[in-house]
Amino acid sequence: MEFKEAKNKFVQTWGALGSQWGINKTMAQIHALLMVSNEAVSMENIMDELQISRGNASMNLRALMDWGIVYKEYKAGERREFFTAEKDLDELASKIARERSKREIKPALKILKEVSTIEANESSAEEKHFVDQTSKLYDFVLKADNMLDKMTEFNENWLGRLVLKIMK
């Protein structure tokens, strides 16, 4: 396989993976493209490589910047803007985790807390089960969210490494 083919395959795969995880295809593709570029890329270039419109490129670049995983760069003597991706993978994972937590998990936790604290009718097994199950779910999601949050630093510290090894 030659370089161009490999690059294309990577961008396509990353895009497909993105959409399976609730990130739109173009957004994931742009990110993939920037990740494997050794220098900043212009919007024109992105449009050309991915065969997408100006508007699409602009909106998805904006979204990627909102997520904090793509940066604008200015080149001396160039009017155009260039873009680069966060390339440190721990940092990338950490930012994605933080962002999804903020946007999706935190609001869900709020609802879970609300619905799990209703006053269940003592004589209804159905209502008791509901409160019990949603409470457990609240605890579980809270725990998972915290883990995600601490993953990076955990991954970097020695005890983390040890545990990783034990887990094989």
Place this chain on the structure above:
Amino acid sequence: MEFKEAKNKFVQTWGALGSQWGINKTMAQIHALLMVSNEAVSMENIMDELQISRGNASMNLRALMDWGIVYKEYKAGERREFFTAEKDLDELASKIARERSKREIKPALKILKEVSTIEANESSAEEKHFVDQTSKLYDFVLKADNMLDKMTEFNENWLGRLVLKIMK
């Protein structure tokens, strides 16, 4: 908030969360409904509670069973089939992780390995960067996949708990 309202809110929220994570809304809603039901539910019942068609219910129940997180149940003297959800959350998380790993991450890893092992032209910084970055990505995804895989047992063992506490 009274029970019916809480139940509905929970089902809606879980459905929305599902679609943000690449699981279709109805599938997530059916799962939510079954999770908080203290007894098995018939298809008729599901259709009625979620206001969906027979075909939709049937297909999504099938999908949930394929994921191994919903089971069929037969009641003595009843012709109809009833459904229950996996209610143990560690087990649920573990099954979802396994399934997504198998369906999405493993194939992605295969592609990552392919594209990261091309013979980079020694004189091209661009190609060298590509190989370097995709290799790192391969390692990272592999590691993350393994962690996901081991999450449950890790969560259950004492060392895990200790580390969790330290991580706070």
Place this chain on the structure above:
DNA sequence: ATAAACTTTCATTTATTTTTGAAAGTTTAA
């Protein structure tokens, strides 16, 4: 102040995903 070079916005179009519902299929009881 003007205009060239560029980016963003958003109403409309296009593509993708999900849902429907009726026909086909299956199982069970008599």
Place this chain on the structure above:
DNA sequence: TTAAACTTTCAAAAATAAATGAAAGTTTAT
């Protein structure tokens, strides 16, 4: 075996999400 009671399938319709592109908005150089 037949028919009632139920489930599955899948082509078509509906709903949703994403992409386009031209007009509006910015910025910079002169």
